[in-house]
Amino acid sequence: MSKRCVKARVGGKVQGVWYRRGVQEQALQHGLTGYAKNLPDGQVEVLLCGNGEAVNQVANWLWQGPPNARVTHVELESIECRDPDCFVCL
Numbered sequence: 001m002s003k004r005c006v007k008a009r010v011g012g013k014v015q016g017v018w019y020r021r022g023v024q025e026q027a028l029q030h031g032l033t034g035y036a037k038n039l040p041d042g043q044v045e046v047l048l049c050g051n052g053e054a055v056n057q058v059a060n061w062l063w064q065g066p067p068n069a070r071v072t073h074v075e076l077e078s079i080e081c082r083d084p085d086c087f088v089c090l
Contacts, residue, residue, distance in 0.1 A: 004052040005034075005081040010044045010062055012072035019044055022066040023058070030054035049081055 010019070015038050023036040023046055032054055034047035046062060048055045062074045 002052040003050065003081050004055045005047065005049040005079045006055055006059055007077045007079050008046040008048070008059065008062055009039070009075045010046060010065075010071060010073070011042070013068070013070035014044045014065060015042055017068035018066045019069050022069070023062070026058045026061050030058055032058060047079075 020036040020038070023044075027034060027048060027050075030050065032048050032050035034049050036044055036046045039045055048058050059074075059076060063071050065071050
């Protein structure tokens, strides 16, 4: 099993629509760790770490988000897996 970590910046209507909670639910269902936090500019920053295929699946879901979200862009950056980044609980 290959481990992968990605950091994403998600833009659009992603604050105030349960986006972070949706990320948390998706990540937990796929056994991932990381975080999702609101940024001052209205975007959401997401860190996903775990099994490479599971990270890919949740990273693809970021484009969808919960029903009230309107995602306009997702910027993904692969990062080196290291403590404590990869073991922060969502």
